[in-house]
Amino acid sequence: MLAGILSSLPGAVSQGILWGIMALGVYITYKILDIADLTVDGSFATGGAVCAVCVLSGMNPLLSVLLAMLAGCVAGAVTGILHTVFDIPAILAGILTQLGLYSINLRIMGRSNTPLLKVETLFDKLSNLLPGLGSSYIAICIGVIAVVLVVVALYWFFGTEVGSEIRATGNNEAMVKALGGNTRLMKAFGLAISNGLVALSGALVCQSQGYADVTSGQGAIVMGLAAIVIGNVLMGWGKAFGTKMVSAIVGSIIYRIIIAVVMQTGFVDTQDTKLFSALLVAVALAVPVMVERHRNKPKREE
Amino acid sequence: MMLELKNVKKTFNRGTINEKKALEGIDLQMNPGDFITVIGGNGAGKSTMLNMIAGVYPVDSGAIVIDGKNVTRQPDYKRAAYLGRVFQDPMMGTAADMEIQENLAMAYRRGKRRGLKWGISKKEKEIYHETLKMLDLGLEERMTSKVGLLSGGQRQALTLLMATLQQPRVLLLDEHTAALDPKTGAKVLDLTRELVEKNQLTTLMITHNMKDAIRLGNRLIMMHEGRIIYDVAGQEKQKLKVADLLGKFEEASGGEFANDRMILS
Numbered sequence: 001m002l003a004g005i006l007s008s009l010p011g012a013v014s015q016g017i018l019w020g021i022m023a024l025g026v027y028i029t030y031k032i033l034d035i036a037d038l039t040v041d042g043s044f045a046t047g048g049a050v051c052a053v054c055v056l057s058g059m060n061p062l063l064s065v066l067l068a069m070l071a072g073c074v075a076g077a078v079t080g081i082l083h084t085v086f087d088i089p090a091i092l093a094g095i096l097t098q099l100g101l102y103s104i105n106l107r108i109m110g111r112s113n114t115p116l117l118k119v120e121t122l123f124d125k126l127s128n129l130l131p132g133l134g135s136s137y138i139a140i141c142i143g144v145i146a147v148v149l150v151v152v153a154l155y156w157f158f159g160t161e162v163g164s165e166i167r168a169t170g171n172n173e174a175m176v177k178a179l180g181g182n183t184r185l186m187k188a189f190g191l192a193i194s195n196g197l198v199a200l201s202g203a204l205v206c207q208s209q210g211y212a213d214v215t216s217g218q219g220a221i222v223m224g225l226a227a228i229v230i231g232n233v234l235m236g237w238g239k240a241f242g243t244k245m246v247s248a249i250v251g252s253i254i255y256r257i258i259i260a261v262v263m264q265t266g267f268v269d270t271q272d273t274k275l276f277s278a279l280l281v282a283v284a285l286a287v288p289v290m291v292e293r294h295r296n297k298p299k300r301e302e
Numbered sequence: 303m304m305l306e307l308k309n310v311k312k313t314f315n316r317g318t319i320n321e322k323k324a325l326e327g328i329d330l331q332m333n334p335g336d337f338i339t340v341i342g343g344n345g346a347g348k349s350t351m352l353n354m355i356a357g358v359y360p361v362d363s364g365a366i367v368i369d370g371k372n373v374t375r376q377p378d379y380k381r382a383a384y385l386g387r388v389f390q391d392p393m394m395g396t397a398a399d400m401e402i403q404e405n406l407a408m409a410y411r412r413g414k415r416r417g418l419k420w421g422i423s424k425k426e427k428e429i430y431h432e433t434l435k436m437l438d439l440g441l442e443e444r445m446t447s448k449v450g451l452l453s454g455g456q457r458q459a460l461t462l463l464m465a466t467l468q469q470p471r472v473l474l475l476d477e478h479t480a481a482l483d484p485k486t487g488a489k490v491l492d493l494t495r496e497l498v499e500k501n502q503l504t505t506l507m508i509t510h511n512m513k514d515a516i517r518l519g520n521r522l523i524m525m526h527e528g529r530i531i532y533d534v535a536g537q538e539k540q541k542l543k544v545a546d547l548l549g550k551f552e553e554a555s556g557g558e559f560a561n562d563r564m565i566l567s
Contacts, residue, residue, distance in 0.1 A: 161416035164400070168408055171397040178356070178395070179412045179464075180382035239448075 004264045010136035012260035016253030017143030018204045019223060021150055023231075023248040025197035026224030031244070032158075033170040033190045035083075038094035040224060042101030043075040043195040044217030047202025049108040052116060052212035061122045065203040072199020073192040075101055080188025105214045112214045121207040139208045146204060150197065151245050157193075158241060166190045198224075219274050222281050227252035229284040255280075303367070304504040305332040305472050310354055310364035312528075324350040326528035327364070332472070337498055337505045339515040341547065342525035343555070348508045351525070352474050355506070357381040369471045383413025386465030386503075388458065388478040395461030398450030402441055402460065405449055406430045409464030433463060437493065455486030459493055466497050473498065475507040491518070512544045526554045 022044060029037040047068040054064035075097060082093035106112060127138050157163045168176045169186040176183050198220070206212040231251025235243060259276070262268045268276050307330040314322045325347050332338060342348050354361055355368075357378035365374045368384045389395055396405050407422040407430075427445065434442035437459050441452075449457060458478060465473060475494065479487035495518060498505050509515050515522055522539050524532035524547070531554045534542065 157418075159421050160418045161411060161421050162418060164404060164408060164421035165416055168397045168400060168404075171399050172394065174389070174394050175397055176408075177379045178382055178385075178387045178389075179408050180379050180414070181408070181416070182379050 001264055005261055008260040008264060009257065010134065010140065012256040013253055014136045014139035014143055014208070015205075016256035017140060017147055017249065018208060019201060019220075019256070020143070020147060020227060020249035020252035021204065022198045022201035022220060023224045023227035023252045024150060024154065024245060025194040025201065026221065027228055027245065027248045028154075028190055028194040028197070030225065030228065031170075032167055033187060033194075035090040035170075035187065035191070036094070036221075037076075037079060037191060037194060038091060038221055039075055039079045039097045039101070039191070039195050040094075040198050040221040041217040041219065042098035042105070043072045043198045044202040044205075044220040045105045045212075045214055046075055046101055046108070046217075047072050047199030048206035048212035048216050049105045049114070049214070050199070051203035051206050052114040053108055055116055055119050055121065055207070056114070058119075061120065061125070061207060065122070065200060065207070068203035069196045069200040072202070073196035075199070076192040076195025077188060079195070080191040083191070084184035084188050102214065109212060109214065113211060114213075115211040116207065121210070122204075123208050135208075142204065142208075146200070147249055150200070151242070151249075154245060155242055162186075162189070219277060222274075222277050223252075223255065226255045226277060226281045226284065229281060230254050230258075233284065303331055304334045304336070304369055305330070305355070305506075306365075306367040307331075307351075307355070308365040308367070310351075310366065311362045312350060312354060312359065313362055316362075323528055325354065328354075328528075328530060330523070330530065332504055332506070334504055335502050336521055337503075337519035338507070338521045338523060339519045340506060340508045340523055340525060341510070341512060341515045343551070345527075346525040347528040348525050349476055350528075352476050352506065352508065355381075355472070356385055356387055356474060384471040386412075386468075386470030386473040388461050388465050388473075388475050390477040390480050392454040392458040392461070392481055395464065396449045396457050399448060401446050402434075402449055402452075403427060403430055403445040405460065406433075406464060406467065409467045412468045412470075414468075433467070436496075437463065453486075455482050455490060458482060458486075458490050462490065462493060462497065466501060466503065469501055469503070471504065473503045473505040475505065477508050477510060480510060494518075512547050516540075516542045516544070516547070524550055524554075526551075 022040070026040060029035045050071040051064045051068040054067055055061050079093045079097040082088045082096060083090045088096070122142055123135070123138050126142060127133065127135070130138065158167055165176060165181045166186045166189060169181065169183045173183045176186070202217065205216065228248050228251055231247030231249070234250060234254065235247035238244065238247060258280070259273060262276065263270070263273070307328050310325055310328040312325040314324055328351055340348050353359055355366060357373065357376060361374060365372060367373070368381070373381050373384070403422055407426060410426060430445060431442045434445070439456055439459060441456065441460065449460065452460065462478070479490050482490060491514060494507070497503065505519070507519065516539065520539070521533070521535035522542070523530050532550050
């Protein structure tokens with residue numbers, strides 16, 4: 001069993017890194033903007049769908065990824081407009097976009113599953129450059145490069161004037177308005193960036209797996225939250241923005257390792273992974289609350 | 303004229319059982335440098351008036367003109383270019399999870415376009431360091447601390463500083479010391495006077511404390527049931543006594559205006 005666990009580790013780590021970019025997107029909405037955005041499940045699949053169709057049409061795989069990211073931004077902007085212009089509650093706005101995206105993703109691909117046959121993905125290209133390296137290690141390489149680029153870009157962006165305003169909007173809307181900030185625009189903007197990252201992750205996962213699937217994003221939001229929660233448990237000491245972002249990635253990797261280990265033990269079947277994920281997140285969210293409640297309980301007088 | 307309200311009216315929940323006529327035709331003119339204190343009972347429309355000026359809700363009718371610009375139809379975040387605001391709740395004026403200097407940097411950009419420049423420059427930090435010294439709270443040595451670590455009084459002092467960092471056309475203070483303990487409240491009030499005098503700010507301050515209302519500012523207005531029922535300035539205001547104001551209140555409300563909070567303060 002141990003050998004099985006060890007051999008499954010590189011794959012788990014690579015998946016954790018690639019899905020970690022999605023977790024960063026969720027971090028922007030859930031933690032920075034204080035919005036639970038359910039667009040994610042749809043925009044993740046959109047990223048994959050757009051990327052697959054572009055690559056198959058002969059487009060450069062890197063350019064395809066960027067285009068997929070753009071599509072994700074548009075999806076996020078739609079949720080943003082539903083939420084800020086029409087005052088639809090954020091959760092419902094996200095669900096509406098997510099539902100609509102399912103049909104759109106089918107339209108983009110023309111079918112529910114698109115294999116990337118006879119085309120060269122980013123991962124194939126690197127594999128040709130570094131022959132002898134296993135596919136998981138290739139995925140880890142590309143994932144690390146992508147994560148570093150994204151983290152640096154986000155670190156810069158959230159330090160700028162606009163970035164600060166988005167952070168403040170999630171923190172105290174009344175204050176931002178009083179200081180002349182357009183909080184509606186900031187929320188829509190944040191949602192667009194977040195879903196752009198989610199789609200980027202979807203595109204990379206699509207290329208690493210060699211296919212795009214319309215259901216690939218199912219439960220993505222839960223995995224994103226799991227990554228954030230696990231990251232917070234492990235690296236909660238870090239208050240700096242950079243540390244927070246790294247903790248989401250680390251959380252995503254640990255989450256994948258946990259799933260891989262649990263699968264190897266044989267207690268959990270493949271079809272039960274979603275239930276397991278949901279329970280994992282529910283427990284991880286509930287434990288701090290219960291601990292806090294227990295701590296605040298008034299002591300009984302003797 | 304720095305601020306002009308022309309027959310501003312506002313009714314909340316119109317046509318429902320909860321209908322509340324909050325403002326029934328407010329006319330107010332403020333000259334540059336005027337410091338008006340606003341008093342009145344609960345539900346008199348004081349906060350509503352300030353919120354209408356700030357654009358939190360749209361007016362039903364009437365007009366609001368700030369420094370010659372008709373802002374009646376502008377949303378709150380656009381009017382913010384002209385206004386400095388401090389709320390009653392010390393938590394409302396600052397972003398708790400952001401650094402002291404980051405909060406100041408956002409206030410420094412009030413009414414300006416935000417771009418992709420770095421959110422805070424080195425030169426600014428020096429300005430903030432100097433400005434914070436004025437508070438005498440030692441915050442200038444904690445500029446990278448998160449605002450959430452500060453006490454209510456410290457946060458309110460910071461909010462006041464932020465509201466005046468970019469000279470506002472009008473400073474709106476909505477019972478900004480009411481949630482503080484008396485000693486801290488007095489300190490924040492001293493700071494208010496200092497800032498207003500130093501920058502010659504046109505100021506509208508709501509207070510529940512009648513002594514403060516008389517002591518501070520050059521003009522005093524009393525509101526009752528959505529109207530300004532008393533407006534006094536200059537010498538006449540300086541000579542006012544708390545008893546005079548109580549008399550006015552009773553006169554306006556038919557003698558039943560024995561609000562404990564008023565008498566005690």
